[in-house]
Amino acid sequence: MAHDGKAVHRSIVAVDIEGFGARRRTDADRLEVRTGMHQALREAFGTAGADLSSCHVDDSGDGVLVLVPPEVPKSTLVDLLPRALADALARHNEAAEPGAAMRMRMAVHAGEVTFDAHGVAGSAIVHAFRMLDASRVRVLLAKSDASVVLVVSAWIQDEVVRHLEPRVSARFTADEVTVKETTAPVWVRLFPAEASESVSRRMPQRPAADWRRHAYVNHDKLFGARDTVDAVTAAIMNERGGDVVSVVGEGGVGKTAISYEAVQAAVGSGGFTRVAWVSATKPHSGAGNSGSEPYRVTYWSDLQLEIATQLGLDLGPSRALWSAEFGRRVAGLDPGERLLVVVDNLETVPDATDAVQQLRRFGITNPHRLVVTTRWELTPHVDTVREHRVSPLSSADALALVRHIGANDPGLRSAPDSALQPVLDVTGGTPFLIRLAVRQYLSSHHPLDQVLHRLRELRDEAAPDLAAQVRSYLYVESLRELERRHGEEFADALLGAFCVKGRGDAFRFAELGEVSGIDDEDGFGAVLSTACQLSLITSFGDASEATLDRGYTIHSLLYDFTCGLP
Incomplete structure (x- = not known):
């Protein structure tokens, strides 16, 4: 490839492995996943009639960027290629151990790119990866049983997808993604795995959706919250950050809805194996509430039992032993387990700090995550908390x-x-x-x-x-x-x-x-x-x-x- 600094037009295909960094995977699993990823892409491109060796390929560790020459029809990249990729992944998963099974997100765009001695650059490539990284695309795959979720740009939709046969174009759904400073319309489609029943049993198990039944939300669309949702999602998923994420704001500004969207995106990434969502319904501090120890013990016993039940931890029949048993159960989990606990509606600082202290004693510390919603800042009272303020709408x-x-x-x-x-x-x-x-x-x-x-x-x-x-x-x-x-x-x-x-x-x-x-x-x-x-x-x-x-x-x-x- 000549490096003359002149931009050339290329079709852009970017893929990323769901939950590549999840704790359920060992390093050996990740090596097997990477080998399988490249094999699946070679098979898929070959089936689609686009020889991968004729493309420019950049490996990003948990994904791949492929720049496809103009002579390859773009219609192939939005239909035959993702179908072939889903089939190739099914074959890989049939033989793989559970920790090495995989699903993929795939983005297709096109535009001008420029090559140099170190690789390639271009705003079109940036846009493709923004689509690929969008939390809405991650959640869509996480909530499905598909092997591949495809997201295409507005340009690809207008110039390619809408001109396909109606039976194909009708399977794409309009959506919108916001990542960093990018907000853009996109079209998405899920591609199921053509795999045997044994493959579905071997796929990595994602947390059950039961936690959603405990989240008291009912919204169809959020306004002015995309940046906050993305920031909270990133804080939850960041394994190097603190173990407490606080979503703070006045009553009615949407703390619960934002937390719900962020948790859903984080769970969809495959980074958590068990999830619990509880509402702090009996605050014991502040005016009108008892601060007596018996009341506090009863409240926290009930709360920890609800959390433990959602997490699948058996605390036994003795209420007096629940706290110690909770800690033992968490400590005895497999090293690949990662817990996410949400405590919603903590109305006062004493309630929130008490919740954090209690749950930390129960073992909900790194690598696990605790998310709390409250009206008051916790940073002066709680160590290693990452706080995100929700403001009224513009x-x-x-x-x-x-x-x-x-x-x-x-x-x-x-x-x-x-x-x-x-x-x-x-x-x-x-x-x-x-x-x-x-x-x-x-x-x-x-x-x-x-x-x-x-x-x-x-x-x-x-x-x-x-x-x-x-x-x-x-x-x-x-x-x-x-x-x-x-x-x-x-x-x-x-x-x-x-x-x-x-x-x-x-x-x-x-x-x-x-x-x-x-x-x-x-x-x-x-x-x-x-x-x-x-x-x-x-x-x-x-x-x-x-x-x-x-x-x-x-x-x-x-x-x-x-x-x-x-």
């Missing part, structure tokens, strides 16, 4: 959220940004309050001008604690709408039921019906549905689950308002 992101929630409402669709400014002013860019305000408007069917006028009045009153006044107003208006539709008795019974448990705790459908005391089954289902529509209650769990299996909770801010806590 005006642009807040407006995007308003329009996203009200996408089907003509008034919101046609309203100029300036008309919606009161929503931003009184909610302060807090996603929870924005959702509450917009959902209340949509459910009330009041004129948009009337709703915005009242919000302007709230803003202009300039109360000493505007945030508290806004929350109270939004809660009261939403509760009034709930009462208008279903009666005061049903509304009060439903919301009051959450005061039986602790802040941030949750109910399953049948349990909530029983505790609320609403005997009318149809009436209970109807008032619950409306409360969810108004964002007074959050339902969580897999959307494919039956209603009876879903969980229900209320935000900690609404809990304080409803249950009369300070």
Whole structure:
């Protein structure tokens, strides 16, 4: 290859091995994986009619960059090549030990590249690797049983994919990735392994999805949070960093949702073998809470039992021995095991520091990870914590959220940004309050001008604690709408039921019906549905689950308002 400094056009194929650095792999496994990677690529390129020896190949350790000459049809690279690669990986995994089995992410782009004496460079190559490294692409593969996930650029989609046969092009799904300073549209497709049943049993086991059932989130899209999600994900995955990752911010800014996305991406990377997600539902510190030792022991015993159960650790029947047994079980794990524990809704500094100290005593220290969400900074109180602050949304992101929630409402669709400014002013860019305000408007069917006028009045009153006044107003208006539709008795019974448990705790459908005391089954289902529509209650769990299996909770801010806590 001549090094004359002139750029030339090349198709760009980049691949990366899922979970190459995972602790479940030994160094011998990684050597076998690398050998298998190159063999699989040679086989796949040969099957696709593109001789790999005619391409420029750079090895990155856990992946490969291939620059393909122009005479190779790009249509081959987005269909036949990934299918052939999935088949080659299946053959490798059939013979490999579990630690050496592998799956791959694959990115395809094209553009100008420049060769020099040391290799090759070009913005198109940078873009290909940004697509390959995106957390959304990692998660897509992690949540599937496919052998290969392919991500292609907008250029490849427009110039190549959309011109393929409809049966092929229709299998690509539009998405968007954000990595570092890059935010770009992409199209993705999964390629399953054509492998025998024995291969699937030999594939490295990823953590079960059960942890998601315990995460009280229900969002379809985050706004203004991509950088924070990526930073938290990187902190969780960094094996050289501290063992505690703290996600800190005011109530309602989206700490739980951001943590959920980051944990999902980190788990998808293959770096963790067991995951637990718990909500700190019975805080023992601060005003109105007992600080007595018996209460604290009972609380932490319950919490550690829940964590241990999710992690698959048997603590035995004796509560008095649980702490010691937890530590022994963690210490006795296989060296390849890596645990990830999330403790959500730690409302005070004493609660958060106590959680960290207790779990460290239980053995949740490096190489394991502990993620906590809290309203207060922990760096002055906890060693080796990596803290990530979640801020309210910018005006642009807040407006995007308003329009996203009200996408089907003509008034919101046609309203100029300036008309919606009161929503931003009184909610302060807090996603929870924005959702509450917009959902209340949509459910009330009041004129948009009337709703915005009242919000302007709230803003202009300039109360000493505007945030508290806004929350109270939004809660009261939403509760009034709930009462208008279903009666005061049903509304009060439903919301009051959450005061039986602790802040941030949750109910399953049948349990909530029983505790609320609403005997009318149809009436209970109807008032619950409306409360969810108004964002007074959050339902969580897999959307494919039956209603009876879903969980229900209320935000900690609404809990304080409803249950009369300070």
